[in-house]
Amino acid sequence: MNSNLVTVSNLAESATNNIEKKSYNNIGVAGSITFALFAGMTILKCPTTGEIVPKNDYSKPSYIQYIDLEEKKGLFSVENNKIIDLMKVDNLNKIKKMARFENDWNGTGGSAFSEGAINLFIEIIEMLDKQPGIAPTGRNSLLMQYELDNKSLLAFEVSENKTEKVYVPEGDYSMAQMELFTENVGFRIKESVENFYGFK
């Protein structure tokens, strides 16, 4: 019902739409106006008094606003998911770029990355739900780090044979804790990240 009213209203007010222009041309201007008035009067006629009841502002139907809100909600959640995915995609792209580095890529003698190291970095990034900030090092390893607003830092140096973990609570380096992983590296990193964010 609302959509009928909107169409009639649009026909009367605007002739910019191509479809509307076509129907204008085919039926003729006078015919269109007569039909529009007839249809409008019939639909809007009050059952008791026979008067036109302009209860609503049909130029901006409320159902469009309702749908708009729902769409915004939907987009928001989609956007949130995209943010998570995009961080992973961004990290994977950085690693792909690193794979193309040649020796001395940083101008201070940085090593080119081995295929094994690159594959390990990709595997770990793929495993993590919470993505780290990453940076390539000059010694065939990857820096992965997480930082909280209270200056707590969780950082890993991931290399082919071992991974070093450093945890600094609230920016207090005298309280720093270090750990070395040589097995199940991806799992150990994931577990450390979950502990850091209090997921466990």
Place this chain on the structure above:
Amino acid sequence: MDLNNITDSEILYRVVKKSDPDGFIDGKPTAALFMDKSGVSVDRDGGRTEEDIIENFKWRFRKKEDYKTAVKISAGECRNIETFPNPIGNKKNQYHAEIWDSEDKQAISFFKAIRLAQLCKEVQI
């Protein structure tokens, strides 16, 4: 200026190339900038102005216009976290120096690299 010794007040500069775009996270220098397979190559100020040092970096990477920025840290700060600024120099560059993990070990440990990153500042030129 005694090029055989690095005083605590001397500033050490680490160049960052455009082709190394990921050495910073959230705009802050990371430990990765100080993680090399041997000592961390730096240029000491050697009594030069910061402008001269940065111009020299730009000239060095002029072919690909690959200079992006530089980070700096004083030799005293390096010593405070028990790293060893070594005035090794070389034929091409008398101001070349390296930051070592200690007097006997070249490659900086992960933890010390994190400390260097925390203490260094980006050059604002």
